[in-house]
Every structure is written in C-alpha cells, then in structure tokens.
Amino acid sequence: MLRKHGLSVDHVLDAKLVDVNGKILDKESMGEDLFWAIRGGGGASSGVILSYKIKLIPVPENVSVKIKLIPVPENVSVFRIERSLDEEENVTDIVYKWQQVAPTTDDNLWMRMLIQPVSSRVNEGEKTIIVSILTMFLGNAEELVALLDKDFPELGLKKDGVMEMSWIESVVWWANYDNGTSPSVLLDRNPDSANFLKRKSDYVHTPISKDGLEWLWKKMIELGKTGLVFNPYGGKMNEIPDSATAFPHRAGNLFKIQYFVNWDEEGIELEKNYIAQIRRLYSYMTPFVSKNPRSAFLNYRDLDIGINNNDKNSYEEGEVYGVKYFNDNFHRLVKVKTAVDPHNFFRNEQSIPTNPSKA
Template sequence: MKKSSPLPSFPTPFLLLVSLLLHGSPSLADSVNDNFVQCLTNQTKDKVSNIVFSQTNASFTSVLQAYIRNARFNTSTIPKPSIIVTPLHESHVQATVICAKQIGIQIKIRSGGHDYEGISYISDIPFIILDMFNLRNITVDIESQTAWVQAGATLGELYYKIWEKSKVHGFPAGVGPTVGVGGHLSGAGYGNMLRKFGLSVDHVIDAQIVDVNGKILDKASMGDDLFWAIKGGGGASFGVVLSYKINLVQVPETVTVFGVQRFLEDNATDVVYQWQHVAPTIDDRLFMRMLLQPVTSKVKKGEKTIRASIESLFLGEANELVTILGKEFPQLGLKIENCTQMSWIESVLWWANFDNGTSPNALLDRNQNSAKFLKRKSDYVQTVIPKDGLEGIWKKMIEVGKVGFVFNPYGGKMSEIQASDTPFPHRAGNLFKVQYSVTWEEGGVEEEKDYITQTRSLYSYMTPFVSKNPRSAYLNYRDLDIGVNHYGKDSYEEGKVYGSKYFNGNFDRLVKVKTAVDPDNFFRNEQSIPTLQTKA
C-alpha cells in the first residue's frame, strides 16, 4: 500500500511551515502566534489576549487539561496545540476560522472533551484548539417546549435549565452530565429515553454553524442537506456548530429507577439470554441497560465470574413497572423493594451516580470524576446470542481479564424512524448496541498496550455475534482501530472504511454534502468525512 501525503489540500508554503514547526522552531512558533493574534484582532476589533493561549502562556496547560476526559491523552508525549482559542462571542469563532485558514493551520474543535480517542484536542500536525466551553448559553421556552443551547454547554447544564422551568419536561440525551452538547448532538447522542423518544438529534429543529468562509448559517440559510448532515454526521467535518434549537419532551411527574445484579452462580446466563428478547420489545417507556463485567466470585473464592447488572429508567410508577416485568421478564424477579420512585431530574442524578437527595446544582459541576485511562469500542447485535454463545463469551471475558460490556437496547421509537432520516443509520433491525469498556487508574506504555490488546481480543471474538457487511460502529464511541484517513489520493477509500461502519448507506450522501460546503477539506480530523475531489 502506498503511503499518501497527509496534507494534499494545502499549498506549498504551508507544507514548509509544517516542516519547520515539526522540527522545532520557537521563533517561528512565536511568529505564527503573533500573526494569528494580529489577524484575530483585525477580524474582531476586540482585544483578544484573554481568549488566546499560546504555549508560553502561564494558563496554557490548565486550559488544555480542563477538558481532557481520557487520561491516555494527557501525557508529556502527546502533541500539544500551538494555540488554544476560547471564544466568548460568536464573532470570535468566525474570526478563528478565517485566521486559521489565512495562516494555514489545522483547527480541532472541542466542546466537552469526551471523544474517546481525543481527536478534538490532539493531532500529529501543527494545530490549534477552538475550545467552545465559554459558549454555554441555554434559553428554555416552556410555552413552545423548545430550547436554544450553545455547543459549549454540558448536558448537565441543559437538564438543570429545563428543570428550573418545568418539572414535567426533559430531553432525551446522554447520562453523563459533563458531556458537551456540541459533540453529543452532532454525533447523534442518545440516552435512557431513546426507546420512547429516539435520539437527541431526532428533536433538533434548527441550528447555527460557522462555515468554512466564516459565515454564520441557520437552518434556512444552510439548506436541508447540511442541516441533515450535522444531526448525526459529526459537526466538525462541516464547520463549527454554535448552537442547536431542540424540542423538549414531556416526562411524568414520577418516574422509577432500579438496579439489580445477577452472577453466573445465580442464573445470570438465563437473565442475559432473556434480556435480549425482552429489552428491545417491552413497553417503550422502559429502558434497561445491562452491564457485564468479569469479577471475583464471592461463592468460589479466588475464581472469576461474570456479573450482570441491569440499570433501568421507567417513565411511570413502580407498581406498574413491577407488573409489566412480572409478566414479560419473570426471570429477573423484580420486586417493589428493588424500585425507587423519583422525579425526572432526580433520575438524571441517579443515573450519573450521585447519592439520593443530591441537589440538582451538582449537574452544574464541570469537573466531576477526574479523567481516567480508558478504551472503548462498539458493535451492534441483530440476532439473539444463544446460551452456548453467551457461555463462550463469559469464558473469553474471564480469559481476557478486565474488559466489560454495556448493552443498550433499541426498539420502540428507534424502530419507527427511517435509517436515512438522519446520518445515524442504526435503528430498525438492531436489538441492541454493544460498548466494549475498560478503564484503568495508572498510566504507562505497557499498561495501555495490555488493556487495548484485551479490548481488541474480545472485539475479535465477538465477530460471529454482531452486525456484518458492514460491521457497524457508533460515531460517538470514536474508535481509531476501525480506520484512519491520511487525506492523500486515497482519501475517499480510506474514509469509506470507517465511514461505512459509522454511517452505513448514508456515507456517500455525507461525502456529497462535505464536498459542497467544504471542497478544500479545511475542516477535518482523523475520521472526518472526505471530499469527492480526492477520490482516486
């Protein structure tokens, strides 16, 4: 295979700049910073020293590290940006795009820093970070049941603002309060109400984006194709998403949560097998996430076993839930004492692992749970895994060591929406999504290699049980193992390797949108949408 040039769409002067920067030229780096700051000042007519952080700035490291959510990418050997820009106004975003193009440097766009592979804040070529965390305004209008939310807001902040205005409204998005709205929505983020209401992007009704020319576009001015693309195709391929307008959903005054555990010693295999039949088909008000983890047995000392944990949200009261599960999932043996009734906002806190009684103010904390080392992968299951298949998986999990699974059931509203309605195609036909999950506390090259090898080994073992042609993956569970683009002459083919997994039959439409709105491929990352111009 021929190695393609990583920067074919930039002119020769930029390639010289890259070469000089990569080989270390402090004076040149200073010059780039000076030129960028001067350009930014000219474009905005503002004093920009308070929003631009070069590597010599005393606050550079703290600003950089504040939104690194995977400790694997917070080491001295990881490439650092030349500059971090933290816009306070939309005009600052426009100017950053214009000036980055003018001096010829890559932009990485970060809203919350939760992308699993760190591609919003690392790069192998000189780059700047456009960090959106200051653009976090949220305006909730209960009368119209809508909200405008800026890309730098977190999900926790969004839920809090909705709760301030109404106790019977919510929004169907993720369970992590510190996740940034920009990346979550543009990548088709989901949460524990997806079976009732679908994905977050199924409720996006307008948006604002800064395009490659530095212009702010809304739904009307960007057109249907671009609006479609940024509702699940990953906004960073097409521009800088400033904000989304969303429809809120109505939630009951009382919801119910429960968490139960089963081990291999007490019928976990039967429960997991039956869960596959029940979780995607049961009442769409009920979401039952299942976590599978290799743990030390309490019955057989020194031996490993598998723990199956089911965590659930039911949009209704406990008595009704127990009745439903007694009929449809008796193997679980759910009892009323296993259930807790609460308000929707309290369930948000419960799912985020806060203690009962915690104030919703906790959702405004952006620094929860300091970053740990992690690796994630994803798959989709379309046919029930038989019991002998599950028993083989248990053996492999115990052999591998530490890697666990998270099973997220589909069905309900997910089966009612067409695969082409948004770029996110994984709807009808999928029983559940699989997340491969391993987290560790201590850094080190050998530790990282070991855990990543474990994850890949389990992923390989699962091949017979998951989707095929393509073996699909979820964009918001970024995984560079499934393909990387070097943006040379084979850019389209490289893009299709991962693009067909993330987007299935929607990939080529995304390529056409990309080609129309960003023909020179200015907005790009390791797994962005390529343009047709580079197709071999």
C-alpha cells in the same frame, strides 16, 4: 429515553453553523442536505456548529415549568438488579431473555445491561461474571413491577426493589451518586482529574444464543477486565427511517454494545495490555454482531476501525470507517462534504472525506 422519544437529532428544528467561508448559516441558508448532515453525521466535518434549536411541546398555563422538550411524568422509576455467574443465579438465562425483552417491551421502559468480569465472592482468587440491569421507567413502581412480571418474570422484581423519584433525581442516580444526593452535585467539576479508558462499539441484529453466551463468559474471564454494556433500541427508534437523519442505526438493531475498559495507573505497558484485551474481546464478538458493514457508534471515536491521513487516499481511507459509522448514509455525507468544503479544511482522523473527482 430513546425508546420513547428517539434521539436528540430527531428533535432539531434549526441550527447555526459557520461554514468554510466564515459565513453564519441557518437551516434555510445552509440548505436541506447540509442540515441533514449535521444531525448525526459528525458536524465537525462540515463547519463549526454554534447552536441547535430544539422542538418544544406546548405547556399548560398552570404548569410552573415554562419550557418543555418532551413529556416526562412527575416521578419516574429506577432499579438495579445484579446476578452472579458463580452464585448460580441463572445469569445466562437472564441475559438471553433480556435480548428478547429489552428491545420489544413497553416504550416507556429502558433497561441497560452491564456484563463484567470481577473477583469471585464464592471462590477466592478466581474471576466470575456479574450481570447488572439498570432501568428507567416513565411511570410508577406498581406499573413497572406488573409489566416485568409479565414480560420478564426471570428477574423476580419486587416493588421494594424499585425507587420512585423525579427525572432530575434519576439523572443523579444514573451518575452513580447515592440516592438523595442533591442534583447540584452535577455542577461539580474537577478539571485536574484524569483517568484512562478505551471504548469500542457494535450493533446486534439477532440474539446471541445461550451456547454463545456461555462461551463468551469464559473468554471474558480469561481476559480479566474488559466489560460490555448492552443498550437496547426498538420503540421509537424502529419508527424513524435510517435516512431521516445522518444517524443510520434504527430498525433492525436490537441493541448497541459498548466495550469498556478503565484503568487509573499510568504506564505504556499497562495501556498496551488493556487495549490489547479490549481488541481481543471485540474480535471474539465477530460472529454475534452486525456484518457488511460491521456497524459502529460515532461518538465512541474508535480509531481502531480506521484512520484518515487526509492525503491523496483520503476518500478510500474515509470509506473504511465511514460506512461502519454511517452505513448507506456515508455516500450522501461525502456528497455534502464535497459541496460545502471541497478542499477538506474541516478534517480530523475520522472526518468525512471529499470525493476527489467532484471536489
């Protein structure tokens, strides 16, 4: 719901943090700069965050729910549509049009797009590209179909392809459970399970051309496994200044790309192969994504874009990944870090460094 309501950090009113001296601070005692830094700036660089206080909205007395963070209708609408390149389902046209529509359409609509190389159902033994569009709409099915008839007729969405459900049921649906599964399944945990994965990220400012997409399909098929997720921005994200919180990726970003590859089998050689594959696709995407800096999303923790050894070169090493994660906000984060943790006690491979000349 970021296109409608922004990010969680945009709704934080207060926080509790343990600083390097062991003191518990709140918004008032930590000061404006530190409070700014722990909203989207990687709070672990500054201390141990105990809690956040989130903004609530008024709830009428006749409503059974007593706490509400943001307004959500009684029912939301979801759908999933798949198109295959080898079945001549105008995949390139749909992906090109998605780039125009998803970041600019009604703020109540969020359309994620997955692009994956898979085994062909038409040509045995060959690979093809499957494009899946998964959507949540804060409204009913009729409104959604009417909206996409106008904004995205290439999808051919019909009402019988849309499911209406409560918001918590949509969370279950997004978690890839069958429709009708009880939300209690979200409480299930299997601490002994493990899988292997690698994630990378990019931001896109201008649509990728149809020729560029056709070239991309060939490269993805050659690589064989790495997929892409396009997450649209726009809406509320365009209204909040880059410097309002430490999270900088606001207006000007059409969508964020998540590169993903997963595997189940153990083995160093297998791991090397998949990681090399995702890095190669990331390299191929260079002409299509943000530049100076080539921005990245902090929460995917991509160590490929820079690692800090936290030694005498800490600032120079931190700047390499820091400006990618935080753009111009990186320099303010360094000032905050230097003031609150001058000896760099709170550190990791990609923490905010101190400014050695000020520490």
